[in-house]
Amino acid sequence: MVDLSTTYLGLQLKNPLVASASPLSKKIDSVRRLEDAGISAVVMYSLFEEQITHESLELDHFLNQGTYSNPEAQTHFPDMESYNIGPEKYLELIQKIKQAVSIPVIGSLNGISAGGWVDYAHKIQEAGADALELNMYDIPTDEMITAAELEKGYIELVKEVHAKIHIPLAVKLSPFFTSLPNLAKRLVDAGASSLVLFNRFIQPDLDIETLDVIPNLMLSTSDELRLPLRWVAILYGHVQADLALTGGVHTSKDALKAIMAGANVAMTASELIAHGPDCTGPILAGMQTWMEQYEYESIQQMRGSMSQKAVADPAAFERANYMKALKSYDNKLA
Numbered sequence: 074m075v076d077l078s079t080t081y082l083g084l085q086l087k088n089p090l091v092a093s094a095s096p097l098s099k100k101i102d103s104v105r106r107l108e109d110a111g112i113s114a115v116v117m118y119s120l121f122e123e124q125i126t127h128e129s130l131e132l133d134h135f136l137n138q139g140t141y142s143n144p145e146a147q148t149h150f151p152d153m154e155s156y157n158i159g160p161e162k163y164l165e166l167i168q169k170i171k172q173a174v175s176i177p178v179i180g181s182l183n184g185i186s187a188g189g190w191v192d193y194a195h196k197i198q199e200a201g202a203d204a205l206e207l208n209m210y211d212i213p214t215d216e217m218i219t220a221a222e223l224e225k226g227y228i229e230l231v232k233e234v235h236a237k238i239h240i241p242l243a244v245k246l247s248p249f250f251t252s253l254p255n256l257a258k259r260l261v262d263a264g265a266s267s268l269v270l271f272n273r274f275i276q277p278d279l280d281i282e283t284l285d286v287i288p289n290l291m292l293s294t295s296d297e298l299r300l301p302l303r304w305v306a307i308l309y310g311h312v313q314a315d316l317a318l319t320g321g322v323h324t325s326k327d328a329l330k331a332i333m334a335g336a337n338v339a340m341t342a343s344e345l346i347a348h349g350p351d352c353t354g355p356i357l358a359g360m361q362t363w364m365e366q367y368e369y370e371s372i373q374q375m376r377g378s379m380s381q382k383a384v385a386d387p388a389a390f391e392r393a394n395y396m397k398a399l400k401s402y403d404n405k406l407a
Contacts, residue, residue: 114176246271305336
C-alpha cells in the first residue's frame, strides 16, 4: 500500500494535498467538506495588515509613512469596513474551525511592514492555529525604494513575526526577486520554517469604455505550475526549510510533479473553487495509482527525485533550458 503521508511545518499530514488560502476557508461547512474529501490541511484566507491597522484607527499613520508604497496609490485601498471580516471575527472563526475539524488549520497574515499589527500573529496562535503563513503580497511602486531596502524590510518583518509565536512560520513569496536563493536563505535564517512558492498576484484589467481598473480574479490553470515547479526544484536541498508549491495544481500529475521537484506539500485553491472539494478524491486516487504503477512506496521516497540536485542534467533548470526550448522548434519551423 502506497504511503501518501508527509510532514509540513512539523505537522504530520495524511497526504500532501493542502487547501491554500481561498474563500472556502470563510465557512466552517466548507472546511468540513474539504476534510471529508481528503484534504490534509487548510490555510485560512488572509487577514490583511490594512484591516488590522484600520480597526485600531492607525491606518493613516501606516499609509502616510510611505515606506514601501506610492502616495498616489493610497486612495486605491479597498474599503476595510466591507472587506472580508474584522480581525476579531477572524480569530473567532479559527477557533470554531479548529473545533469542527481534526486536520491542521494554518492561519494567514498578509502584510509587508513591521508594526503593532504583527501582534495578531500571537493572537492567531492563541486562537488555535497549528501554524502561521505570512503572505507578503506587495507591488512596490516607489522608484526611490531599492531592492536591498525592500528585502531588508521583509527580513525584519519575518524576524518580528517569528518572535511573536512559537508555532511554525511559513513565508509565502512572489517570484519577482533578483536573487531568490539568497533571499530564501535569509528568510529561513530569520525564522521561516517553510517557503511557499509562489504568491499568485491578481492582475488588474482595464475597461477602456468606462476607464476603470478592474481587479477581477482569474483562476489558475495547470500551465502555471512551471514557474513554482522550477524554483522548488532549484531550492530543494539548498535551504533548510520545508517547501510548499502553490499555483497550478489541478491534477494528480500536477501534485506528483510538485513532490518530485522537492515540495513537502502541493497546495491547491483554483481547482477546489472551480469544481468543489470533491475533486480532491480523484487527485489523491490518481497519485496513488501512478505511484503503484511506477513502484514508489511513499511520498518520502519520491520527494526531490526530480530536483535540480537529482536529475541527470541540472542545467535544464537554468538558462540552458531556454536554448533547448528554442532549439526544439527548429525542425517544426523548417
